[in-house]
Amino acid sequence: MLLLVFLLPALSAAQTNVEHPWVHKVVFGLLVHDRGPVSDKHEGGLDPNWEIQFNPPTWKYWRWLGSPLPMIGATPNFNGDTSEF
Numbered sequence: 001m002l003l004l005v006f007l008l009p010a011l012s013a014a015q016t017n018v019e020h021p022w023v024h025k026v027v028f029g030l031l032v033h034d035r036g037p038v039s040d041k042h043e044g045g046l047d048p049n050w051e052i053q054f055n056p057p058t059w060k061y062w063r064w065l066g067s068p069l070p071m072i073g074a075t076p077n078f079n080g081d082t083s084e085f
Contacts, residue, residue, distance in 0.1 A: 024069055027051040033077055043081035050074050 028050055034043040051073035056062055075084040 022054055024053045024055045027053065027073075031075065033079075033081060043077070043079070045077055045079040045081060047075050047077050047083075 028048070031047045031049055033045045033047050034041060051071055053069045053071045056067040056069055062068075073085075077083045
């Protein structure tokens with residue numbers, strides 16, 4: 001599987017006076033679609049992947065969960081196959 005990842009600086013890193021910026025990091029990658037030992041080879045293509053990972057909230061109950069990083073992302077497929085959001 002071809003995987004190429006670029007880590008971009010956080011969007012809020014330019015603000016020097018912010019104690020807790022919203023964005024932890026921005027990630028871009030390229031994925032080969034439907035490959036590997038469990039693949040049914042019905043779909044194909046090279047898919048871009050974009051993600052924004054946010055810093056965890058400072059809530060007491062969020063820390064009880066292990067402080068996971070909330071994120072949003074998209075992996076579109078331009079061949080008309082499965083896309084994800």
